[in-house]
Amino acid sequence: MTSVVNTAPSLAQVDVTALKGVGGQLAEKLAKIHIHSIQDLLFHLPLRYMDRTRVTPIGGVQPMASVVIEGEIRASDVVFGRRRSLMCRLQDGTGVISLRFFHFTAAQKKRLVPGARLRCFGEARRGASGLELYHPEYDFLDGSSPPPLESRLTPVYPATEGITQQRLRNLTEQALELMGSHTLQELIPDDAWKREAYPLSEALAFLHHPPKDAPIDELLLGTHPYQQRLAFEELLAHHLSMLRVRQKIQAEGAQPLPTPQRLLDRFQQQLGFKLTGAQQRVADEIAADLSQPFPMLRLVQGDVGSGKTVVAALAALQAVGNGLQAAIMAPTEILAEQHRKSFTQWLEPLGIRVGWLSGKQKVAERRQQLAEIVSGEAQVIVGTHALFQDDVEFADLGLTIIDEQHRFGVHQRLALREKARDKRRSHQLIMTATPIPRTLAMSAYADLDCSIIDELPPGRTPVSTVAISNERRHEVVERVRAACLEGRQAYWVCTLIEESEALEAQAAEAVAQSLTESLADIRVGLVHGRLKAADKEQQMELFKAGELQLLVATTVIEVGVDVPNASLMIIENPERLGLAQLHQLRGRVGRGSAASHCVLLYGSPLSQYSRERLKVMRETNDGFVIAEKDLELRGPGEVLGTRQTGEVNFRLADLQRDGFLLPRIKEVAGHIMSTHPEVVEALISRWLGSSENYASV
Structure with a gap:
C-alpha cells in the first residue's frame, strides 16, 4: 500500500503570507473566505469560467453571453438618460454593439474616440440601443499585430470585498508553482479508493487552468472527471466528520436499558x-x-399519519x-x-x-x-x-x-x-414527518441510524388534490359550505410571504371575518400564532368536538392536529410554501374514513416553477416522492434549512448531482475510520476547516 505520510513540506502548513504580495492586511481579507494556507488557496475552486480564448464576431454575440470582441469605434458620445454615461458604438463588419460606461474619466473619454480599435471583454445585455456591454474590460489594438488571446479558460473565484479576481488568479498561479516543491498530500489511501488517472495535483491544476479545448459545458455543470474526483473527497470529508461526532458521543457510554x-x-x-x-x-x-451500553442515535422517518x-x-x-x-x-x-x-x-x-x-x-x-x-x-x-x-x-x-x-x-x-x-x-x-430524500439522509444525518415507518394505519384514505385559481374563490367557498352542511369539517389555511406572525395573524383574521360573512350558516373558528395558548387550545377543542365546522388558521396547524372528521382543506397561496410544508398541511385531512380533498387556491399568474410544484402535489400523496422533487426544485440548503443546520455548504460537491457517489463514500469512510484513522483529521480540516460540524460536542 502507498503510504499517505510524507516528510516533505506540506502545503497545508505553509502560511498564505509566504506568497509574494501577501502582507498582514491581505491575509486578513483572505481569512474572511477561509484561506489561511497555500492548501486552502488551492482548494478555493472556481465558481465558473470565462472563455477569453477566441474572438466572437459582433454579429454572432448573444444576450447574456460573456464574449471577447474586436472592432473600431464609429461614434462616441456622453449621453444623458436617467444616469449620465459614455456610450461608444463598436463595429467589426459583422455588426454593431454599444459599450456603456457610467463611471469614466476625462482621459478615457479622450482616448475612446472614433477610429480607435479595441479588444473588449464583457457580458452582452439588451439595452435601449440594442446589445450593450456595461463597463467592459478593454485593450487598444494600436500595433499591426494584436496581443495574443488567452491560451486557457479564465477562472472566476468566490471573492470578498477588497480582493479582485485578478489578485486571486495571481495568488493561485504562485500556489500552483509551489505544488512542484512542496507536498500536496493524497489523503485517501490506495487501498480505500483507486484514484486511477486522477491524482489530486493534476485535478487541481486542470480546474484552476483549464485548456481552451476543455469541455466547458461539463465544467459549468460540475460533471468533469476532475471535479468529480474532488467532489468525492469533499463528500468523504463531510461524512467522516459526522462519523467522528458519532464516535465521540458513543465512546462516552450510556446506561443500557433492557426491555421492560x-x-x-x-x-x-x-x-x-x-x-x-x-x-x-x-x-x-x-x-x-x-x-446497548452506548447512546442510541436513531432517526425515525414516517410519512404524515404513519x-x-x-x-x-x-x-x-x-x-x-x-x-x-x-x-x-x-x-x-x-x-x-x-x-x-x-x-x-x-x-x-x-x-x-x-x-x-x-x-x-x-x-x-x-x-x-x-x-x-x-x-x-x-x-x-x-x-x-x-x-x-x-x-x-x-x-x-x-x-x-x-x-x-x-x-x-x-x-x-x-x-x-x-x-x-x-x-x-x-x-x-x-x-x-418530513421525509428526507435518501441522498440528504445519507449526508446530513450520517451520525444517525435511520428507520422508516413506511406503512399507514388501516382506514386512512388518500387525499385527492386539485389546484384552482383564486379567480374562482366563490366556487371554493360554496364547496366549503356544502361540505360543512353535510356534516363534515374543513380547514382554511392562510399563508403570507413575510415571515411575520403579526402579519399572518392579521391576514387570517381578515379571511375569517370574510368567510364568517359569506358563510352565515357555518360556525367559523380562528387559530394563529399570536393567540394566547388558552384561546388557541379552546378553538382547537371546539373544532375537535364538532362545535366549529370551519377552522381558519395559519400554518401553525402544519403538525400535531388530528381531527378525523375534517375531510376538506383549502390552502391559500400554496405557491408561497415548500412542497414538504404543503404535504404536512394536507396531512391534517384524510385521517378518517370519509373521502378527503385538498384545494390549492393559487394566485394567478403562476410561474413555471410554481406550476411544477403544484403538479407534484396533485399527482402524489407519497411524502418520499414529494421530498425528492422538493430537493430537485429547491436544493439541499432549503430542504434541510441550512440557516439552522449549517452542514450542507459544500464548496464543490452537490448532493443532487453527486448523490450517486454516496454509497461508495459510505464504504470508503468506514474503511478509513477503521484502518487509517490518522488521515481523518487532515481530510476534515482540508475541506471543512474550522467549521467542522458540531465537532466540539
Missing part, C-alpha cells in the same frame, strides 16, 4: 388498536438500540421502566400540546407522571414543573425548546426524543442530550 416487557405489554393492551408491521419493526430497532408518536411512547416507556426519565421536545406549542395529551392519555393509566414545559407558562406553573422534573416525580416530560434552557434540571434523563428535527438547529438537539446526569450521554431518538 410487562410494562410494554400493558401499554399495548390498553391502546385500543394494533401496531402496524412497520411500527413494530421500528419499535424493535429502537428497543435493541436502547439495550404513527410515530406511539413508537416514541414505547421508547419512553423503556426509559421509565428502567428508572430513568424521558424528554420529548417539539418545535411548536400546538404539536407539544398534542404530544402532552397523547402521552397523558396513554401513560397516566399506567401510573406514569407526565410533566409539561412550554415557553408560555406562568411563573408559578413553571416553577412547580421544574421542581417535579428535578425531583424525578415527572417521569416523562413533554415540551417545546423550553426544555433545553439552562434552568431545567432533570433527576436522571435517559432518553431524549426530538420531533420534527429539521425545525431545530443541530446544537439544540445536542444541548438537550447534555442534560443527562453527570454528563453521561442520554439515548436520543429523532423523529420527522
Whole structure:
C-alpha cells in the first residue's frame, strides 16, 4: 500500500503570507473566505469560467453571453438618460454593439474616440440601443499585430470585498508553482479508493487552468472527471466528520436499558388498536438500540399519519421502566400540546407522571414543573425548546426524543442530550414527518441510524388534490359550505410571504371575518400564532368536538392536529410554501374514513416553477416522492434549512448531482475510520476547516 505520510513540506502548513504580495492586511481579507494556507488557496475552486480564448464576431454575440470582441469605434458620445454615461458604438463588419460606461474619466473619454480599435471583454445585455456591454474590460489594438488571446479558460473565484479576481488568479498561479516543491498530500489511501488517472495535483491544476479545448459545458455543470474526483473527497470529508461526532458521543457510554416487557405489554393492551408491521419493526430497532451500553442515535422517518408518536411512547416507556426519565421536545406549542395529551392519555393509566414545559407558562406553573422534573416525580416530560434552557434540571434523563428535527438547529438537539446526569450521554431518538430524500439522509444525518415507518394505519384514505385559481374563490367557498352542511369539517389555511406572525395573524383574521360573512350558516373558528395558548387550545377543542365546522388558521396547524372528521382543506397561496410544508398541511385531512380533498387556491399568474410544484402535489400523496422533487426544485440548503443546520455548504460537491457517489463514500469512510484513522483529521480540516460540524460536542 502507498503510504499517505510524507516528510516533505506540506502545503497545508505553509502560511498564505509566504506568497509574494501577501502582507498582514491581505491575509486578513483572505481569512474572511477561509484561506489561511497555500492548501486552502488551492482548494478555493472556481465558481465558473470565462472563455477569453477566441474572438466572437459582433454579429454572432448573444444576450447574456460573456464574449471577447474586436472592432473600431464609429461614434462616441456622453449621453444623458436617467444616469449620465459614455456610450461608444463598436463595429467589426459583422455588426454593431454599444459599450456603456457610467463611471469614466476625462482621459478615457479622450482616448475612446472614433477610429480607435479595441479588444473588449464583457457580458452582452439588451439595452435601449440594442446589445450593450456595461463597463467592459478593454485593450487598444494600436500595433499591426494584436496581443495574443488567452491560451486557457479564465477562472472566476468566490471573492470578498477588497480582493479582485485578478489578485486571486495571481495568488493561485504562485500556489500552483509551489505544488512542484512542496507536498500536496493524497489523503485517501490506495487501498480505500483507486484514484486511477486522477491524482489530486493534476485535478487541481486542470480546474484552476483549464485548456481552451476543455469541455466547458461539463465544467459549468460540475460533471468533469476532475471535479468529480474532488467532489468525492469533499463528500468523504463531510461524512467522516459526522462519523467522528458519532464516535465521540458513543465512546462516552450510556446506561443500557433492557426491555421492560410487562410494562410494554400493558401499554399495548390498553391502546385500543394494533401496531402496524412497520411500527413494530421500528419499535424493535429502537428497543435493541436502547439495550446497548452506548447512546442510541436513531432517526425515525414516517410519512404524515404513519404513527410515530406511539413508537416514541414505547421508547419512553423503556426509559421509565428502567428508572430513568424521558424528554420529548417539539418545535411548536400546538404539536407539544398534542404530544402532552397523547402521552397523558396513554401513560397516566399506567401510573406514569407526565410533566409539561412550554415557553408560555406562568411563573408559578413553571416553577412547580421544574421542581417535579428535578425531583424525578415527572417521569416523562413533554415540551417545546423550553426544555433545553439552562434552568431545567432533570433527576436522571435517559432518553431524549426530538420531533420534527429539521425545525431545530443541530446544537439544540445536542444541548438537550447534555442534560443527562453527570454528563453521561442520554439515548436520543429523532423523529420527522418530513421525509428526507435518501441522498440528504445519507449526508446530513450520517451520525444517525435511520428507520422508516413506511406503512399507514388501516382506514386512512388518500387525499385527492386539485389546484384552482383564486379567480374562482366563490366556487371554493360554496364547496366549503356544502361540505360543512353535510356534516363534515374543513380547514382554511392562510399563508403570507413575510415571515411575520403579526402579519399572518392579521391576514387570517381578515379571511375569517370574510368567510364568517359569506358563510352565515357555518360556525367559523380562528387559530394563529399570536393567540394566547388558552384561546388557541379552546378553538382547537371546539373544532375537535364538532362545535366549529370551519377552522381558519395559519400554518401553525402544519403538525400535531388530528381531527378525523375534517375531510376538506383549502390552502391559500400554496405557491408561497415548500412542497414538504404543503404535504404536512394536507396531512391534517384524510385521517378518517370519509373521502378527503385538498384545494390549492393559487394566485394567478403562476410561474413555471410554481406550476411544477403544484403538479407534484396533485399527482402524489407519497411524502418520499414529494421530498425528492422538493430537493430537485429547491436544493439541499432549503430542504434541510441550512440557516439552522449549517452542514450542507459544500464548496464543490452537490448532493443532487453527486448523490450517486454516496454509497461508495459510505464504504470508503468506514474503511478509513477503521484502518487509517490518522488521515481523518487532515481530510476534515482540508475541506471543512474550522467549521467542522458540531465537532466540539
